[in-house]
Amino acid sequence: MNKRKIIIAVIGGAQPDKKSIEIAEQVGRCIAQKGAILITGGMGGVMRAASKGAHEAGGQVIGVLPGNNNKDANEYVDIPIVTGIGEARNSIITRTCDCAIAIDGSYGTLSEIAYCMIYHKPVIGINTWKLDAPIIETQNAQEAVDLALNKVGA
Amino acid sequence: MNKRKIIIAVIGGAQPDKKSIEIAEQVGRCIAQKGAILITGGMGGVMRAASKGAHEAGGQVIGVLPGNNNKDANEYVDIPIVTGIGEARNSIITRTCDCAIAIDGSYGTLSEIAYCMIYHKPVIGINTWKLDAPIIETQNAQEAVDLALNKVGA
Amino acid sequence: MNKRKIIIAVIGGAQPDKKSIEIAEQVGRCIAQKGAILITGGMGGVMRAASKGAHEAGGQVIGVLPGNNNKDANEYVDIPIVTGIGEARNSIITRTCDCAIAIDGSYGTLSEIAYCMIYHKPVIGINTWKLDAPIIETQNAQEAVDLALNKVGA
Amino acid sequence: MNKRKIIIAVIGGAQPDKKSIEIAEQVGRCIAQKGAILITGGMGGVMRAASKGAHEAGGQVIGVLPGNNNKDANEYVDIPIVTGIGEARNSIITRTCDCAIAIDGSYGTLSEIAYCMIYHKPVIGINTWKLDAPIIETQNAQEAVDLALNKVGA
Numbered sequence: 001m002n003k004r005k006i007i008i009a010v011i012g013g014a015q016p017d018k019k020s021i022e023i024a025e026q027v028g029r030c031i032a033q034k035g036a037i038l039i040t041g042g043m044g045g046v047m048r049a050a051s052k053g054a055h056e057a058g059g060q061v062i063g064v065l066p067g068n069n070n071k072d073a074n075e076y077v078d079i080p081i082v083t084g085i086g087e088a089r090n091s092i093i094t095r096t097c098d099c100a101i102a103i104d105g106s107y108g109t110l111s112e113i114a115y116c117m118i119y120h121k122p123v124i125g126i127n128t129w130k131l132d133a134p135i136i137e138t139q140n141a142q143e144a145v146d147l148a149l150n151k152v153g154a
Numbered sequence: 155m156n157k158r159k160i161i162i163a164v165i166g167g168a169q170p171d172k173k174s175i176e177i178a179e180q181v182g183r184c185i186a187q188k189g190a191i192l193i194t195g196g197m198g199g200v201m202r203a204a205s206k207g208a209h210e211a212g213g214q215v216i217g218v219l220p221g222n223n224n225k226d227a228n229e230y231v232d233i234p235i236v237t238g239i240g241e242a243r244n245s246i247i248t249r250t251c252d253c254a255i256a257i258d259g260s261y262g263t264l265s266e267i268a269y270c271m272i273y274h275k276p277v278i279g280i281n282t283w284k285l286d287a288p289i290i291e292t293q294n295a296q297e298a299v300d301l302a303l304n305k306v307g308a
Numbered sequence: 309m310n311k312r313k314i315i316i317a318v319i320g321g322a323q324p325d326k327k328s329i330e331i332a333e334q335v336g337r338c339i340a341q342k343g344a345i346l347i348t349g350g351m352g353g354v355m356r357a358a359s360k361g362a363h364e365a366g367g368q369v370i371g372v373l374p375g376n377n378n379k380d381a382n383e384y385v386d387i388p389i390v391t392g393i394g395e396a397r398n399s400i401i402t403r404t405c406d407c408a409i410a411i412d413g414s415y416g417t418l419s420e421i422a423y424c425m426i427y428h429k430p431v432i433g434i435n436t437w438k439l440d441a442p443i444i445e446t447q448n449a450q451e452a453v454d455l456a457l458n459k460v461g462a
Numbered sequence: 463m464n465k466r467k468i469i470i471a472v473i474g475g476a477q478p479d480k481k482s483i484e485i486a487e488q489v490g491r492c493i494a495q496k497g498a499i500l501i502t503g504g505m506g507g508v509m510r511a512a513s514k515g516a517h518e519a520g521g522q523v524i525g526v527l528p529g530n531n532n533k534d535a536n537e538y539v540d541i542p543i544v545t546g547i548g549e550a551r552n553s554i555i556t557r558t559c560d561c562a563i564a565i566d567g568s569y570g571t572l573s574e575i576a577y578c579m580i581y582h583k584p585v586i587g588i589n590t591w592k593l594d595a596p597i598i599e600t601q602n603a604q605e606a607v608d609l610a611l612n613k614v615g616a
Binding site for chain 1: 376392393394395396
């Protein structure tokens with residue numbers, strides 16, 4: 001029997017501030033250290049920082065790209081999934097993950113939080129959208145990953 | 155030369171309260187009276203009420219369905235677009251419309267508002283999500299449609 | 309009750325020969341004359357020629373575009389559906405139509421014929437792919453449309 | 463720098479004959495032995511057999527699922543990508559792979575071969591569709607994988 005690894009999404013903006021980049025990298029590192037797989041949208045900003053953290057800690061990184069070319073992926077993506085479906089790929093990231101950690105983020109992140117709610121995926125939030133929705137807030141990278149794993153029963 | 159008609163989306167919940175259903179039907183009627191095409195997600199609730207209003211006023215109604223069967227469409231849809239891509243079809247509704255009117259709504263509507271912002275489509279809001287986003291709020295159906303048409307320069 | 313119009317897809321290449329363009333335009337015209345709606349991929353070649361035929365005969369033309377901009381549609385499209393999902397939109401054209409007429413065509417058309425078979429949509433073929441599949445072949449535009457309507461019980 | 467692994471798709475029918483199942487399993491095993499990643503549609507038949515071969519040989523298996531639930535994946539999938547976009551996911555499998563090996567197969571496989579041609583991905587064929595297309599035919603699993611790797615310059 002194939003014991004599947006937990007898949008955690010990190011969602012967040014393409015143009016985050018310096019603090020969010022640091023946190024995203026820490027979150028990625030913690031995900032890898034816990035033996036989970038990281039999934040992101042594969043591009044820059046928070047996505048790249050989390051990928052860097054996970055990849056450098058020996059974890060595996062999936063990037064679900066909006067465009068048509070695997071070369072669009074940031075350099076820390078191990079497995080680029082080339083969707084070619086643009087921002088509609090936000091639905092795939094959120095259907096695929098067991099849980100999501102939102103860091104900072106603009107409207108793309110908002111659409112992903114909304115999809116997580118539709119698909120009943122827990123969302124941990126760090127300096128992200130304030131919504132009338134059950135986002136579990138924290139300020140700490142390690143705690144965010146612990147909360148995520150706890151939420152999915154891992 | 156083909157002078158294309160304006161396409162206005164009505165986005166909103168599948169389980170609205172009675173007031174939202176009334177407003178959605180009025181909005182649909184006003185869209186038809188102005189000669190614009192209505193596009194919705196093709197299903198029930200706000201989508202069905204707006205479709206009823208537009209269809210009965212002689213307008214044309216496009217329903218962009220999540221599922222695999224045109225029979226899923228509410229009975230006021232003239233043209234069912236059968237996507238088979240689930241909630242990712244929210245990206246298509248918002249890419250296709252010139253402007254969107256959000257009425258009530260839950261997480262599906264939230265994802266559509268987010269997509270509108272990504273694609274730079276104006277959003278008129280009636281009793282919908284309160285967000286840190288440029289949603290133009292009103293309480294009146296006729297005004298919502300006038301604002302929508304004004305925003306797209308029609 | 310809303311008596312929905314039959315929707316016929318015309319699928320075919322972006323770079324057809326002169327003969328295929330003529331036939332596609334005739335097919336479009338016949339579809340409009342029979343009161344059916346034409347759906348195509350919205351771009352050039354066979355898609356544009358069929359759209360021209362239908363539009364000039366007073367019919368309605370839906371273009372299911374691969375890209376992000378309604379301006380990509382050929383000038384005879386009345387309703388551009390802006391998918392932003394690239395060639396995956398071939399699945400939507402074929403799910404949406406009641407029947408398809410394939411004229412000439414390259415690999416995009418081949419993918420659409422395959423989808424029609426998966427979704428149990430009848431395919432009428434004019435100078436198109438020869439496959440181990442139940443494509444109903446003809447050389448005549450009028451006959452193609454008559455066969456299409458007959459197949460869907462219209 | 464992240465040296466990305468080659469990703470090979472195995473495409474084929476959900477209801478193959480016994481011979482095709484054996485070959486698919488051998489192909490999966492060879493892919494793993496060469497250090498490449500296997501990508502399939504994640505379901506049964508040829509997809510499952512190839513996944514079994516690769517997984518049991520210590521390789522990694524990605525399953526790009528049409529539905530909404532990672533439990534739909536066959537038991538040898540290591541990373542289920544849950545698309546929720548139905549058969550339109552055939553476009554994602556083929557955009558993502560570097561090369562595809564087609565074994566047996568019905569209309570779903572035909573759509574995938576068509577997409578490979580659109581996206582300029584080499585296709586190796588074993589007892590699959592005979593088409594006017596540059597499919598490289600072989601009868602041997604090991605040779606199929608060698609040809610695939612050779613085609614992508616690995």
